[in-house]
Amino acid sequence: MLRYTKNELFDEIDEFFDAPDNVAFYDFYQQYYVDHPDYSRTLFGDIDLLHKISLEELHDFHRQLLDAPALVIGTERDVLELTDLVMAKLVTQIPGLKREFTEQNLRIAPVEHDYQEITKQFGAQQAQLFMGYAVLNPPINRWIGNVFTQYLGGDESSILFRNVRERLGAAYAIDALNYNDNNLLVVTAGLEKDKVEASKLVIKDELQKIAAGAIDRQLLEQAKSSLVRQRKMLFDRQKNIMAVKLNAELRGVKESEAEIERQITLVSQKMIQDFASQLLLKESYILE
Numbered sequence: 669m670l671r672y673t674k675n676e677l678f679d680e681i682d683e684f685f686d687a688p689d690n691v692a693f694y695d696f697y698q699q700y701y702v703d704h705p706d707y708s709r710t711l712f713g714d715i716d717l718l719h720k721i722s723l724e725e726l727h728d729f730h731r732q733l734l735d736a737p738a739l740v741i742g743t744e745r746d747v748l749e750l751t752d753l754v755m756a757k758l759v760t761q762i763p764g765l766k767r768e769f770t771e772q773n774l775r776i777a778p779v780e781h782d783y784q785e786i787t788k789q790f791g792a793q794q795a796q797l798f799m800g801y802a803v804l805n806p807p808i809n810r811w812i813g814n815v816f817t818q819y820l821g822g823d824e825s826s827i828l829f830r831n832v833r834e835r836l837g838a839a840y841a842i843d844a845l846n847y848n849d850n851n852l853l854v855v856t857a858g859l860e861k862d863k864v865e866a867s868k869l870v871i872k873d874e875l876q877k878i879a880a881g882a883i884d885r886q887l888l889e890q891a892k893s894s895l896v897r898q899r900k901m902l903f904d905r906q907k908n909i910m911a912v913k914l915n916a917e918l919r920g921v922k923e924s925e926a927e928i929e930r931q932i933t934l935v936s937q938k939m940i941q942d943f944a945s946q947l948l949l950k951e952s953y954i955l956e
Contacts, residue, residue, distance in 0.1 A: 670723050681712055689841075689858060692796035692955040696854070699786050700779065700800050700951050707776055707850070774919065778802035778851040779950055787954045794840065795861045796955040799871060801947040803851040807939065811895075811928065813846035813853065815935040816943050819883075819891035820844040820874070821855060827874050827887070832857065832867050853947060861956055868952060879944035883937045896929050 684690050694711060701708040712718070779802055803813065821828040821844030828842050841858040855871050902908040903925075916922065923931075 670726065674718060674721075677718060681715065684711070688790050688792040688794070688955060689796050689856075691790060692798055692953065693856075695788065695955065696798040696800065696951070696953045699784065699953055700852075703779065703781055704776075774849050775806070776850045776852075778804055778948075781950065783950055783952075785952045785954075787956065790955050792956070795859045795864050797855075797857045797859055797864055797867065798951070798953040799855040799868065799949060800951040800953070801853040801855075801875075802950050803853060803943075804946045804948055806848070806851055806946070807943060809931055809935070809939070810848050811931045812935050812939050812943050813848055815888075815892055815895055815932060816940055817844040817846040817853065818895045819888055819940065820878075822891060822894060825887060825890055827878075827884070828855065828857075828871065831874060832870050836863065836866060836870055864954055872949070875944055875947060879941060879947070881937075881941050883940055885937060888935075888937060888940065892932050892935060895932055899925065899928065899932075 685694070697708045697710050807813070818826070820826060821842055823829065826844075828844065832842050833840075841856075843856050845854045845856065846852075847854065857867060857871075859867055902912060
């Protein structure tokens, strides 16, 4: 069964790496966190460890779970009834259930290495571009970065979609991602190979414009509304509700959805400008 399980995982990994955009995503992180390899394992962990793990090590892991602090989380119709029926029994049967289970400082410091430009060959018809920006002084309001990336590359009305895909005609896909815990902003694009350099210049130029205060107020309001709408759509599926609750418990953050929505709507042009001014390009990664 262990051998079968490993083979299933290896098949999933092989299938993942058949797609150029997945290869680029994985390899970008390997290069971006070259000085911190533990941070680079964003998808599969240590693949070498998967090869080596033994049945006895799995048994040891299982035994440790019985003594480790645990978090029980669920969704319910009546929280008081659930607590009365379940919690007393859980507390007596699961050691450490009532111990503190939060981590106060989850952020990874911005990478310190100099700018690096990496090009690798894959033989795909299109090129994959990843541009990684370190966030030097992250804002207290963690939703500013999410609003920023929605404004920059969140949908068809975003700045990069307009100027890279529509005006330049270079991209079949473009996106901006904010990794708040990593102090990292990533712009990704699937491009015609002969338009990679021109696209990089447009991306850099648009970020410089935002840092200088050239911000479309109407588009910013659209970005905030879109982000609030995406948050509400999360709660259409129970697994998403669970993920949000687990994230909040692990962080010790007790923000209500109403408070999160308020924080998003309070994001101003000045906040977006200040966020852009704290971005420093650390890596341009191209897979051709």
